[in-house]
Amino acid sequence: MKNSLKAFFGKYSFQRQLGFAVALGIIFLALSSSIAGSWQVNERVRHNLIEQGQRITENLARQSALALVYSSADNAAEAVRATMAFPGVIGVEIRHTNGHVLLAQGDIDSSRMVAQSDQTDGLQAAAMLDAESSKAWHFAAPVYSQPAAESPFDEPAVPELLGKVSVVMSKAALARTTSDIFLTNLATSVSFALVFLLLIRYLTRSMARPLNQLSASMERAQLGESQVRAEPGGPKDIAEMAHAFNDMMVVQEEREAALRVAAIAFETEEGMMVTDENSVIIRVNHAFTRITGYSVEDALGSKPSMLSSDRQDHEFYERMWERLRKNNSWQGEIWNRRKNGEVYPEWLTITAVIGKDGDVTNYVGTFVDFTERKKAENEIHLLAYYDPLSQLPNRRMLLDRLRQAVSTSVRNHTGGALLFIDLDNFKTLNDTKGHGIGDLLLIEVSKRLQGCVRDGDTLARFGGDEFVLLLEGLSADRAHAAVQARAVGEKVLEALSQPYQLDGNEFHSSSSMGITLFIDYKEKLDELLKQADTAMYEAKKSGRNTLRFFDPVMQEELEARAQLEVGLREALRKQEFRLYYQMQVNNAGCILGAEVLLRWIHPERGLIPPMQFIPLAEETGLILPIGTWVLESACQQLKQWESQAHTCELQLSVNVSGRQFRQADFVEQVSEIITRTAIDPLRLKLELTESIVLEDVADTIAKMQALRQIGVTFSMDDFGTGYSSLSYLTQLPLNQLKIDQSFVHHIGTKASDSTIIQTIIGMANNLGMEVIAEGVETQEQCDFLEANGCVLYQGYLFGKPVPLDEFSALLCAE
Numbered sequence: 111m112k113n114s115l116k117a118f119f120g121k122y123s124f125q126r127q128l129g130f131a132v133a134l135g136i137i138f139l140a141l142s143s144s145i146a147g148s149w150q151v152n153e154r155v156r157h158n159l160i161e162q163g164q165r166i167t168e169n170l171a172r173q174s175a176l177a178l179v180y181s182s183a184d185n186a187a188e189a190v191r192a193t194m195a196f197p198g199v200i201g202v203e204i205r206h207t208n209g210h211v212l213l214a215q216g217d218i219d220s221s222r223m224v225a226q227s228d229q230t231d232g233l234q235a236a237a238m239l240d241a242e243s244s245k246a247w248h249f250a251a252p253v254y255s256q257p258a259a260e261s262p263f264d265e266p267a268v269p270e271l272l273g274k275v276s277v278v279m280s281k282a283a284l285a286r287t288t289s290d291i292f293l294t295n296l297a298t299s300v301s302f303a304l305v306f307l308l309l310i311r312y313l314t315r316s317m318a319r320p321l322n323q324l325s326a327s328m329e330r331a332q333l334g335e336s337q338v339r340a341e342p343g344g345p346k347d348i349a350e351m352a353h354a355f356n357d358m359m360v361v362q363e364e365r366e367a368a369l370r371v372a373a374i375a376f377e378t379e380e381g382m383m384v385t386d387e388n389s390v391i392i393r394v395n396h397a398f399t400r401i402t403g404y405s406v407e408d409a410l411g412s413k414p415s416m417l418s419s420d421r422q423d424h425e426f427y428e429r430m431w432e433r434l435r436k437n438n439s440w441q442g443e444i445w446n447r448r449k450n451g452e453v454y455p456e457w458l459t460i461t462a463v464i465g466k467d468g469d470v471t472n473y474v475g476t477f478v479d480f481t482e483r484k485k486a487e488n489e490i491h492l493l494a495y496y497d498p499l500s501q502l503p504n505r506r507m508l509l510d511r512l513r514q515a516v517s518t519s520v521r522n523h524t525g526g527a528l529l530f531i532d533l534d535n536f537k538t539l540n541d542t543k544g545h546g547i548g549d550l551l552l553i554e555v556s557k558r559l560q561g562c563v564r565d566g567d568t569l570a571r572f573g574g575d576e577f578v579l580l581l582e583g584l585s586a587d588r589a590h591a592a593v594q595a596r597a598v599g600e601k602v603l604e605a606l607s608q609p610y611q612l613d614g615n616e617f618h619s620s621s622s623m624g625i626t627l628f629i630d631y632k633e634k635l636d637e638l639l640k641q642a643d644t645a646m647y648e649a650k651k652s653g654r655n656t657l658r659f660f661d662p663v664m665q666e667e668l669e670a671r672a673q674l675e676v677g678l679r680e681a682l683r684k685q686e687f688r689l690y691y692q693m694q695v696n697n698a699g700c701i702l703g704a705e706v707l708l709r710w711i712h713p714e715r716g717l718i719p720p721m722q723f724i725p726l727a728e729e730t731g732l733i734l735p736i737g738t739w740v741l742e743s744a745c746q747q748l749k750q751w752e753s754q755a756h757t758c759e760l761q762l763s764v765n766v767s768g769r770q771f772r773q774a775d776f777v778e779q780v781s782e783i784i785t786r787t788a789i790d791p792l793r794l795k796l797e798l799t800e801s802i803v804l805e806d807v808a809d810t811i812a813k814m815q816a817l818r819q820i821g822v823t824f825s826m827d828d829f830g831t832g833y834s835s836l837s838y839l840t841q842l843p844l845n846q847l848k849i850d851q852s853f854v855h856h857i858g859t860k861a862s863d864s865t866i867i868q869t870i871i872g873m874a875n876n877l878g879m880e881v882i883a884e885g886v887e888t889q890e891q892c893d894f895l896e897a898n899g900c901v902l903y904q905g906y907l908f909g910k911p912v913p914l915d916e917f918s919a920l921l922c923a924e
Contacts, residue, residue: 167237201278403449421445500556508570525584525591530642620655703761791821851885
């Protein structure tokens with residue numbers, strides 16, 4: 111049904127559809143109002159006619175009383191004739207109580223009528239509608255005797271029922287009246303409907319005309335006609351629709367013009383691709399397919415990552431997307447891969463397209479393949495900054511790198527070195543064997559030098575047979591930096607002194623090297639090159655195939671250091687090391703233990719101070735076997751003391767170096783020594799500096815906890831000289847803090863150091879740790895420490911570090 115109506119109305123225009131709808135509505139309204147009005151009038155007329163019939167019947171009942179008393183039809187004849195004279199009365203009957211009809215006239219048959227329900231209780235006093243059919247009403251009323259005179263005894267007289275009268279009234283009058291009223295109402299409604307239809311027709315025509323014009327304009331626009339406009343007219347809302355259509359057409363024409371421009375721009379020599387908000391490619395141009403080798407079908411539905419060459423890491427793309435999200439654009443150089451696998455450079459620009467809601471709707475990428483330009487730039491760069499024969503950086507690049515290295519050295523407080531290398535007797539080879547052999551030698555030398563340099567260093571061909579090696583990231587300590595530079599220099603000299611195979615023949619060559627250091631250097635760069643060159647000529651004067659430092663004093667120090675290193679390697683094997691013991695006492699002067707200190711008794715130089723050989727042992731790695739020897743010797747001494755009553759309670763403190771502590775199996779080494787020597791672990795105390803602890807806090811805590819579980823105790827040496835250990839102090843399983851002697855030395859002279867000591871003591875007490883002061887030399891210092899809660903001391907006031915036999919004598923004397 112619904113589809114049929116759609117099909118029916120679809121055949122007609124809006125104007126006719128509106129006319130049909132309005133006409134049907136008005137007809138339905140007219141019929142409804144006529145029927146409703148007729149029904150209301152019918153009810154009112156019916157009610158009036160029933161009331162009239164009741165009154166007629168009651169009047170006949172009063173006039174029929176005497177006729178029933180005397181059973182005289184003549185007495186009732188006049189009343190019957192008068193009743194029959196009323197309009198609509200078609201029958202009358204007077205009947206005795208015994209059912210005998212006294213008088214009847216007209217149609218009085220009530221058998222075809224529907225009896226009405228009894229509406230009275232007791233005696234019936236008035237006429238009532240007794241029965242009804244579709245054509246008539248049957249009214250009935252009782253006839254009573256007249257009431258007698260009042261009784262002398264004041265009792266009311268009871269009327270006597272004599273019979274009843276019946277009146278039949280026709281409904282023809284009701285039907286005529288109803289029909290007349292319905293026709294009148296219908297005529298009136300139709301008249302109004304016609305007037306209204308005419309008005310609606312006028313209105314629909316006035317509305318349909320501008321709508322038809324608007325519809326025609328839309329149809330023309332749909333067919334592709336440009337510059338289409340609708341004529342505003344008609345009611346206000348329709349006129350507004352026409353204006354809206356015209357505005358829409360203006361916008362559409364502007365968009366079409368922009369699209370035409372964009373389409374022309376899209377097909378440029380630059381590769382272009384458009385993606386959706388999820389970076390899925392939805393359009394590419396011909397330049398894209400030409401540059402990448404991917405067809406349109408290959409690209410659509412894929413992501414730009416299909417072009418990835420893996421030259422850029424994940425962090426590169428993270429930064430790119432972060433910039434794109436922040437600025438809605440990004441541009442830069444990127445390496446992509448063509449379909450055939452070739453990697454090429456391109457300059458890529460990505461722009462985000464933002465919708466009205468502020469969200470990204472598309473990304474537009476444009477790129478240019480600049481492989482040829484890149485090649486040209488590289489060639490220019492090579493010619494400008496590289497030596498064409500050796501492919502090493504040239505003098506120009508070296509100066510640029512040197513400038514950067516000096517700045518980095520000043521900024522990061524590190525050292526650097528410049529190694530100037532000159533081939534010995536190169537001119538003779540060149541003159542006797544020709545420049546071809548000379549060039550082959552230079553190329554081979556370049557290769558060997560490249561095998562000697564570290565990542566981050568710069569190797570350059572300075573000119574002719576001269577090469578320069580720039581070292582960065584060396585120690586800020588000049589002596590240490592010199593050692594590092596010398597190690598590299600000796601490696602280079604060794605590599606260059608090996609035989610060369612040139613054009614099927616073996617050649618021998620050596621080189622001379624000059625070295626200069628720069629630490630916090632602020633002079634001219636040329637001066638550094640002059641210094642290195644000067645040192646190189648000093649090396650040639652010294653017999654060639656050697657190296658020299660620009661500073662003669664530094665050269666002497668390096669030679670002494672080299673001799674010391676040789677001696678240090680022999681010291682363990684020759685048992686030249688000794689342990690010295692410096693007592694640790696309480697405030698009562700009782701010796702509680704000692705700190706073991708390493709001494710080197712050189713057979714020629716005598717006692718060598720620890721500050722001369724301990725740093726060297728750290729650098730060379732010899733500190734590891736030395737540290738193991740110290741720890742094992744201390745444990746053996748503790749074992750010897752266990753058998754004597756006056757020494758069995760003594761505790762020894764052993765210093766542990768950073769390199770030694772950072773060994774992965776340090777805990778196992780200590781445990782093995784304790785087990786092998788069978789000592790009480792509580793008698794062994796390991797001293798760690800703040801720098802060791804803070805190098806790797808998690809590893810430090812794990813190792814300390816493991817050793818604490820077997821009974822080893824810990825003391826933090828030189829406490830207070832660091833800068834961040836306080837934040838980790840509560841996490842470290844320490845037993846003791848040792849106040850550094852630099853603070854103790856200034857007691858009484860420097861208030862700030864005294865305050866630091868008081869703070870350290872208070873902190874140790876709050877954390878449940880012992881506190882011991884080292885470097886106590888005067889009674890004034892001892893008194894101050896005791897007054898502030900420090901009761902453990904170590905220093906010259908109580909005893910210097912002494913060999914074992916002297917320390918044993920002190921123990922016996924106590």
